[in-house]
Amino acid sequence: MKRYDKLYxxxxxxxxxxxxxxxxxxxxxxxxxxxxxxxxxxxxxxxxAAARAAFPAWSRTTAAERADYIRKLHAALERRKDALAxxxxxxMGCPLEIAKIIQVNCVKxxxxxxxxxxxxxxxxxVNNSLVVREAVGVxxxxxxxxxxxxxxxxxxxxxxxxxxxxxxxxSSVTPLQDILFAEAVHEIGLPAGVFNLITGKGGVLxxxxxxxxxxxxxxxxxxxxxxxxxxxxxxxxxxxVCLELGGKSPYIITEDAPLEQAVSFGVKDVxxxxxxxxxxxxxxxxxxxxxxxxxxxxxxVAESLxxxxxxxxxxxxxxxxxxxxxxxxxxxxxxxxAEGATLLTGGLERPEGLTRGAYVKPTIFRDVNNQMRxxxxxxxxxxxxxxxxxxxxxxxxxxxxxxxxxxxxxxAGSREEGIRxxxxxxxxxxxxxxxxFNYDAPLGxxxxxxxxxxxxxxGIHEFYETKSMQL
Numbered sequence: 115m116k117r118y119d120k121l122y123x124x125x126x127x128x129x130x131x132x133x134x135x136x137x138x139x140x141x142x143x144x145x146x147x148x149x150x151x152x153x154x155x156x157x158x159x160x161x162x163a164a165a166r167a168a169f170p171a172w173s174r175t176t177a178a179e180r181a182d183y184i185r186k187l188h189a190a191l192e193r194r195k196d197a198l199a200x201x202x203x204x205x206m207g208c209p210l211e212i213a214k215i216i217q218v219n220c221v222k223x224x225x226x227x228x229x230x231x232x233x234x235x236x237x238x239x240v241n242n243s244l245v246v247r248e249a250v251g252v253x254x255x256x257x258x259x260x261x262x263x264x265x266x267x268x269x270x271x272x273x274x275x276x277x278x279x280x281x282x283x284x285s286s287v288t289p290l291q292d293i294l295f296a297e298a299v300h301e302i303g304l305p306a307g308v309f310n311l312i313t314g315k316g317g318v319l320x321x322x323x324x325x326x327x328x329x330x331x332x333x334x335x336x337x338x339x340x341x342x343x344x345x346x347x348x349x350x351x352x353x354x355v356c357l358e359l360g361g362k363s364p365y366i367i368t369e370d371a372p373l374e375q376a377v378s379f380g381v382k383d384v385x386x387x388x389x390x391x392x393x394x395x396x397x398x399x400x401x402x403x404x405x406x407x408x409x410x411x412x413x414x415v416a417e418s419l420x421x422x423x424x425x426x427x428x429x430x431x432x433x434x435x436x437x438x439x440x441x442x443x444x445x446x447x448x449x450x451x452a453e454g455a456t457l458l459t460g461g462l463e464r465p466e467g468l469t470r471g472a473y474v475k476p477t478i479f480r481d482v483n484n485q486m487r488x489x490x491x492x493x494x495x496x497x498x499x500x501x502x503x504x505x506x507x508x509x510x511x512x513x514x515x516x517x518x519x520x521x522x523x524x525x526a527g528s529r530e531e532g533i534r535x536x537x538x539x540x541x542x543x544x545x546x547x548x549x550x551f552n553y554d555a556p557l558g559x560x561x562x563x564x565x566x567x568x569x570x571x572x573g574i575h576e577f578y579e580t581k582s583m584q585l
Contacts, residue, residue: 118150118289121157121313122296124164125306131156132314136286141207141433141440141472142424148205150289153312155322158281161310162328165252165279168307173249173277177235181228183304184274188224190298195221198263201290206259207433207472208387209424216386220264223553223569227271230574234276242585247578249277250354251330254323256316256344257292258336259285259435260390260494265335265358266292268557268568270309276577278331281310283323287435289313324348331356333576335392338492338518338562356566356576358392358558360492361520364513365395366535368506370527373404377411379525379548381498385419385431385476389443389496393521393543393557397489399509402502409480409500413459416476416498421465431496433472440472443495447477450488450497455479458500484512492518506535514540519560521545542567 117135120127132154137146153161191198199218203210208217238245253273257265262284273280284292296311312319320340324332324347331354334344338360348355365383367376377398384394400408424432434440447462460477474495482489482499489499503509513522522541526532529547536544542559556572558564566576 115146116148118148118293118313121151121153121161122300122309122311123157123161124310125300125304127300130154136314138205138287138290139436140204141436144437144470144472148290150286150293150313152314153319154314157312158319158322158326161281161312162252162326164307164310165281166328168305169249169252169279172279172305172308175277177231180275180277181231183302184224184228184231184271186302187274187298187304188221188228190301191221191224191295194294194298198291198294201294202262202288203424203432205288205290206262206390206435207424209426209429209432211427212386212430217261217263220267220553223267224271226554227275227574230272230571231275233571233574234578240582244583244585246581246583247276248581250577250579251278252328253278253280253331253333253577254326254329255280255282256320256323256332256334256336257282257284259287260387260392262288263291263295266295268573269333272568272574272577274308276574278577279308281312281323283312283314283316283319286313286315320344321347324353325350327351329353331577333566334358341564354576356568357564358566358568359520359562359564360518361392361394361559361563362397362490362492362516362518363393363395363521363523363541364397364399364516364539365523366399366506366509366513366525366539367401367408368524368526368531368535369401369403371525373408374411375548376525377408378415380523381412381415381478382419383523384498385416385496388431388434388474390435390439390494395521395523395545396493396498397484397513398498398500399503399512400500402504405500405502409458412478412498412500416459416478419476421473421476422468431476434474434495435472437472439494440474443474443493443497446488446491446493446495446497450479450482450486450499453486453488454481455486455488455499456481460496484515490516510535510538517562520558520563
């Protein structure tokens, strides 16, 4: 078992003041394969002291200097892509070949943030005022386990581009890609204190990070319940807070949509990361007139997806991230059955041939109404709710009947009709007629799915202040 016994603080690998180690488990085998050291509150203080000390000089660097560091970091991470994909696959179960695409390709987005550094040098004359942009300050980043590298880069890249300094704590479930990232940071010689990494339990470190006196901004990705708590804790010192939280995304398929294509897209969208995707289209809304046909397609597609070893190149659905997460998902499946929904496929039994590991069968419920818990609460597993509707007005009403508003989907007979429907859904994003994910587009939610935006040109807006100087 490999042991990681250092934190990355102030440009150096240092022994923690905290005691003990946290085991990283492979959810496919249920066996521990690595250990990371536990930081304590002294380490938190030292990390933020380093970030604060580094901020004045780093925030005054030119855009060209910051862009150069970001490009060097991109190159260093490209050389580590195979190691990053393996670390993620081993610790949270995403099939390795899929991890190389959906988990690690985000590295390429760093190049765009090098260019975006120059937005900080934009000045605007407004009558007798000069309006400029300045880095928001020291940032606390807390990232999740489901897309750990993607969420890391989505926070760190705009922070570097704008001249912020930072302390990052990854999920204790998936810390290894962050350690590889810190190794790349060290390799390129990023100035000491600009990027700091601590590892350990969120319950111990999270509150201290969110309330720390040196923190100007908190960016968190995770559950809505934790996001609410973070917002309350940060309120006492009026910190800027950016939250990307839960989702229960609707997917409206219209009467004239190509049903085979639309349903297949929807099923694969949910199952690709074992349903552990905050923007997954987990509520499939289908016209009542085409419901039986859609159900037959969904069942066939779900049962065609190979469930198994993440190292097998043919595997589409790996295990859940942990046995605990498996228990949570199975609890929701039990809840759906108790509520009267009908299992179309999947269920509580282990997938055939898999006697251990955090596996859950790809599961689809039919005969679901939007008042059921399985239709309202984020399951975060390979579970789809198929909900019939009578007309588009009802479909849009059902789509918006949720505390969440992170993402959504529409597949209509035409692009124009898809856009018309998408404009009526209260969500931060919408996938129209099978559109692809775009790293240059903003990501963020309405309602209790969070506030602020990440990625694209919009992603740097959270990280700078706007100053006016009256001349």
